[in-house]
Amino acid sequence: MATQTETREYEQAKARVEELRSLIAYHEHRYFVLDSPEISDAEFDALVQELRALEAKHPELITPDSPTQRVGGAPVETLGIVEHRVPLLSLANAFSEDDLRAWHRRVAAQIERDDFALVCEPKIDGLAVALVYEDGRLTTAATRGDGMRGENITQNVRTIRSVPARLKGSVPPRFEVRGEIYMTKSGFEKLNYERGEAGLPLFASPRNSAAGSVRQLDPKVTASRPLDIFLYQLGWMEGAEPPATHHEALEWIASLGFRVNPNIRRFETIDEVARFCAEWTEKRDSLDYEIDGIVVKVDSLAYQRQLGAVGREPRWAIAFKFPPTQATTKLLRIDVNVGRTGTLNPFAVLEPVKIAGATVQLATLHNEDDIRRKDIREGDTVIVQRAGDVIPQVVGPVLSKRTGGEKVFRMPRKCPACKTPVARAEGEAMYYCPNRQCPAQRFRLLEHFVGRGAMDIDGIGESLAAQLMRAGLVQDGADLYYLKDHRDELLGLERLGEKSVDNLLASIEASKRRPLAQVIFALGIRHVGGEVASILANHFGSIDALMDAETHDIDAIPGIGTKIAESVREFFTLEENRRIIDKLRAAGVNLREESGGAREGPLSGLTFVITGRLERFSRDAAEALVKRHGGAAASSVTKKTDYLVVGAEPGSKLAKAQQLGTTILDEAGFIALLRERHIELPA
DNA sequence: CCGCCTCGAGTTCT
DNA sequence: CTCGAGGCGG
Numbered sequence: 001m002a003t004q005t006e007t008r009e010y011e012q013a014k015a016r017v018e019e020l021r022s023l024i025a026y027h028e029h030r031y032f033v034l035d036s037p038e039i040s041d042a043e044f045d046a047l048v049q050e051l052r053a054l055e056a057k058h059p060e061l062i063t064p065d066s067p068t069q070r071v072g073g074a075p076v077e078t079l080g081i082v083e084h085r086v087p088l089l090s091l092a093n094a095f096s097e098d099d100l101r102a103w104h105r106r107v108a109a110q111i112e113r114d115d116f117a118l119v120c121e122p123k124i125d126g127l128a129v130a131l132v133y134e135d136g137r138l139t140t141a142a143t144r145g146d147g148m149r150g151e152n153i154t155q156n157v158r159t160i161r162s163v164p165a166r167l168k169g170s171v172p173p174r175f176e177v178r179g180e181i182y183m184t185k186s187g188f189e190k191l192n193y194e195r196g197e198a199g200l201p202l203f204a205s206p207r208n209s210a211a212g213s214v215r216q217l218d219p220k221v222t223a224s225r226p227l228d229i230f231l232y233q234l235g236w237m238e239g240a241e242p243p244a245t246h247h248e249a250l251e252w253i254a255s256l257g258f259r260v261n262p263n264i265r266r267f268e269t270i271d272e273v274a275r276f277c278a279e280w281t282e283k284r285d286s287l288d289y290e291i292d293g294i295v296v297k298v299d300s301l302a303y304q305r306q307l308g309a310v311g312r313e314p315r316w317a318i319a320f321k322f323p324p325t326q327a328t329t330k331l332l333r334i335d336v337n338v339g340r341t342g343t344l345n346p347f348a349v350l351e352p353v354k355i356a357g358a359t360v361q362l363a364t365l366h367n368e369d370d371i372r373r374k375d376i377r378e379g380d381t382v383i384v385q386r387a388g389d390v391i392p393q394v395v396g397p398v399l400s401k402r403t404g405g406e407k408v409f410r411m412p413r414k415c416p417a418c419k420t421p422v423a424r425a426e427g428e429a430m431y432y433c434p435n436r437q438c439p440a441q442r443f444r445l446l447e448h449f450v451g452r453g454a455m456d457i458d459g460i461g462e463s464l465a466a467q468l469m470r471a472g473l474v475q476d477g478a479d480l481y482y483l484k485d486h487r488d489e490l491l492g493l494e495r496l497g498e499k500s501v502d503n504l505l506a507s508i509e510a511s512k513r514r515p516l517a518q519v520i521f522a523l524g525i526r527h528v529g530g531e532v533a534s535i536l537a538n539h540f541g542s543i544d545a546l547m548d549a550e551t552h553d554i555d556a557i558p559g560i561g562t563k564i565a566e567s568v569r570e571f572f573t574l575e576e577n578r579r580i581i582d583k584l585r586a587a588g589v590n591l592r593e594e595s596g597g598a599r600e601g602p603l604s605g606l607t608f609v610i611t612g613r614l615e616r617f618s619r620d621a622a623e624a625l626v627k628r629h630g631g632a633a634a635s636s637v638t639k640k641t642d643y644l645v646v647g648a649e650p651g652s653k654l655a656k657a658q659q660l661g662t663t664i665l666d667e668a669g670f671i672a673l674l675r676e677r678h679i680e681l682p683a
Numbered sequence: 684c685c686g687c688c689t690c691g692a693g694t695t696c697t
Numbered sequence: 698c699t700c701g702a703g704g705c706g707g
Binding site: 559560653 | 698699700701702703704705
């Protein structure tokens with residue numbers, strides 16, 4: 001009978017649907033929580049597709065916790081209100097180590113002992129949520145709200161892939177876990193970039209972005225946002241004995257398949273806690289999510305009960321807050337610099353503001369498109385931060401502080417230095433001053449010529465370079481080699497006595513023996529940096545051979561394409577540039593490759609990236625050492641990187657390497673590796 | 684033609 | 698450190 005066949009098919013489908021759901025749940029856990037997938041993305045997608053097809057055929061098998069429902073249900077009119085069974089408290093803040101130790105003393109006094117354990121957790125800058133599970137299924141997710149009542153965001157939280165919709169094994173019939181929903185920095189950047197392209201208003205920060213995403217009425221919007229979650233506390237539970245300590249509770253939460261932050265540590269003393277806080281103050285930027293402090297909690301739940309709360313703040317926990325690396329200040333105006341290649345570089349002139357220990361007054365703004373994308377206007381109140389704790393950066397305007405008197409920036413039509421009309425090449429982001437005689441360009445070119453990696457002449461900085469040009473003593477780098485005939489004029493310059501003139505002339509003299517690659521680099525040919533200069537020097541062996549080369553001769557070299565070849569060719573066809581070469585030659589500057597450097601060595605085939613500050617040698621010296629022994633030194637971490645060598649205060653490269661699973665060496669490890677391969681270290 | 688990998692260029696502050 | 702752009706393989 002037909003019905004019998006149908007029933008059998010239905011039973012089979014039902015069984016397969018169940019199986020697929022548990023398979024998918026398992027692999028999602030491997031991928032999103034443990035970060036170690038067992039199957040490829042394509043294989044995973046195939047499982048989801050199969051489930052989707054079965055559900056389409058048998059809609060009655062669809063349940064709200066099915067992984068296919070993660071893309072989001074129907075939009076709602078408004079988010080409902082949820083009453084928290086146990087209020088979500090806020091935390092007292094500690095702004096210094098003293099505050100932290102004072103808190104510890106108060107706790108010790110109240111429980112009458114000082115040998116209690118503490119748990120430290122990075123304080124994620126996101127959105128606090130409470131998740132309620134009944135019979136192993138997620139039934140309610142709510143925002144913190146005012147601590148007593150929050151908004152119902154269950155539909156939206158179901159779209160976050162690392163939140164288990166159903167728990168495995170035997171679990172208490174009802175319990176609540178608490179955590180923080182956040183957006184990764186990389187996800188935020190990508191999202192904002194896409195919003196900019198689509199002409200949508202930008203989010204100010206990953207935190208804002210996460211909050212906005214979670215409070216969407218349409219879960220499909222939430223599903224499209226790169227959200228994730230860390231759980232950090234057991235709210236309440238029924239029908240089972242709760243653990244005795246906070247860290248055991250965390251272990252239990254992790255064992256259920258929730259994501260728990262891997263950087264949580266348990267300590268016995270406040271000294272260790274203080275050290276932990278200090279460490280993270282330094283390396284907070286190495287994570288791909290924002291943290292604004294460290295939460296310190298008393299581990300024992302019995303002590304926690306004994307300590308209780310004052311008002312809305314528990315006495316058993318405190319938030320150690322990092323000094324802010326972001327601040328708001330006024331953007332006074334946008335000025336424009338001219339680079340050595342003629343590029344016009346806009347930068348922000350800010351009302352001075354202290355950020356992370358330094359007073360920031362200037363910040364680069366890259367180009368006109370970037371300013372427009374971020375909608376930054378002159379007169380705006382802006383958020384400023386120090387990327388990697390160093391380089392100041394304008395994040396964006398504070399729209400609520402707009403008065404209407406702000407001015408939209410427009411790139412000047414004429415070069416600010418020489419008044420030549422500027423041009424913007426088709427499809428390029430930068431404006432150029434096309435005038436090769438532009439004084440600003442010549443000045444930057446001279447600075448480049450004497451700089452490190454180029455002719456490396458000590459004693460010429462910004463001010464002396466400017467004076468030499470203003471006095472008419474130097475027009476280009478080659479003129480430096482004729483300064484010895486103008487001793488008297490040199491002595492007439494500011495802050496230049498007999499002794500400094502001698503030193504200056506000596507270092508100019510010494511620079512005549514730089515290798516060919518550095519001379520080529522010093523010329524400042526567009527698209528020719530240190531790397532390309534080195535390739536050209538190796539290939540041609542002398543300036544003369546390079547000067548006489550045709551475009552196709554240069555183009556044929558691996559690593560060199562048409563753009564570079566044309567740029568080199570154009571440089572040497574210009575009379576003024578050939579004259580510079582003549583002057584260098586007449587002065588006795590080395591214009592040929594001294595000797596072919598040994599390329600093979602014990603590090604052949606290995607690629608190193610060096611980041612942070614090393615103790616034993618400068619980064620340049622370390623890179624030179626690697627290259628001298630056949631290795632390659634790259635500037636950014638990719639799949640091809642074999643070793644990341646990490647010094648003090650590393651930046652974002654460390655996170656990238658951890659993400660890719662690159663082997664990470666500290667300085668001692670690096671030195672050990674060199675010794676192992678019998679490489680002598682410089683004195 | 685697209686996406687990945689490298690390199691080039693400009694930059695801050697102490 | 699950042700972004701943009703050149704080179705090149707798929």
